[in-house]
Amino acid sequence: MIKNIHIWIGSYLTQAITRAISPRPKGITHIIFCIADHFEPRWGKVGIEKELERVDKWISGYEPVTINHHDSDGKIPQYTFFYPIDEYTPHVFEKVTRFCEKGFGEIEIHLHHDNDTEDSLRKKLEHAKSIFGKRQYGFVHGNWSLGNSRIDGKWCGVNNELSVLKETGCYADFTLPSAPSETQTRKINSIYYTKDTGAPKPHNTGINVEAGKTSDGGLMIIQGPLALNWKRTKMENSGITMENPPTNDRVDLWVKQGIGVRGKADWIFVKVYTHGAQDNNLKDAYFDNFDKMFGYLEEKYNDGVNYKLHYVTAREMYNVVKAAEAGEAGEPGLYRDYEIKKYEK
Secondary structure, three states: OOOOOHOOOHHHHHHHHHHHOOOOOOOOOOEEEEEEEEEEOOEEEEEEHHHHHHHHHHHHHHHHOOOOOOOOOOOOOOOOEEEEEHHOOHHHHHHHHHHHHHEEEEEEEEEEEOOOOHHHHHHHHHHHHHHHOOEEEEEEEEHHHOOOOOOOOOOOOOHHHHHHHEEEEEEEEEOOOOOOOOOOOOOOEEEEEEEEOOOHHHHHHHHEEEEOOOOOOOOOEEOOOOEOHHHHHHHOEEEEOOOOOOOOOHHHHHHHHHOOOOOOOOEEEEEEEOOOOOOHHHOOOHHHHHHHHHHHHHHHHHOOOEEEEOOHHHHHHHHHHHHHOOOOOOOOOHHOOOOOOOOOO
16 A cells, blocks of 8 residues: 555546546647756765765766757756755855756755744745845755645644745745655645645645636645556656666656646646765666666657657746746747746856
């Protein structure tokens, strides 16, 4: 039995039935693909030498793989480092920043925190913005506990966290899915707006982003795929590890969930995650699996007839979502900077 499956299985079965009876979109389907790395080079509370070693290993393993792949717009795979401000080391952060400046991706905010108040959380986020040089930011919650969503209240403490995020310039949260954790929401495979209610886990429900409709003022939640993998008789939660590599059947399952903006079924958003700086993921086989994943994406989902592939950062994914919401048409790659431009310090 999959742990905590009761939280989301009803939503999953409803979505599966809806997909089965819904007509397929005509013409080309665009796949907007994002990798969100919960990048923690200090994982295990190691020293700066080990942090730097991990980042060097990651760059040397990933960079040569990436430059061999391109999407329909001619862009190499784009990477988003959700770097934990609570584990900030200047030299490590600067190394990641330099790598991104070469065109490989962007950095966003990741935060592990516990027993906070709204005021203390706000101070931490404003501090992160000042270091990262941002006015607006994408967010991943450490330990999955967005909106104080653990039953025991650990690893957060702030029921109104979504409001604090929104007030400090967060454009979207990219934490989910978190299954099999108890922090997983009932709402799955969705891009939606949600507001605080004063109770924990307010993002358990929300209003889907829809073409032709404007935001209700809530925080946007961009979820990755969550499903049952019947071929493997296990859960699919969009996480990439050495033990759970991004095989072709998993890629197909990510696309099959059809995550997107309501009324824009020909744009499918696929966000997957990893913990790239952990030692077990700093092996040649881990990067070889990325090479194979990109190759399969480009072979099957970039034929120019049925599919076109678009590699994006988290910021760019948000921008494409906003373009779809506004009713824009054509190539989604045109809207990478639709609302929030690339950050410059």
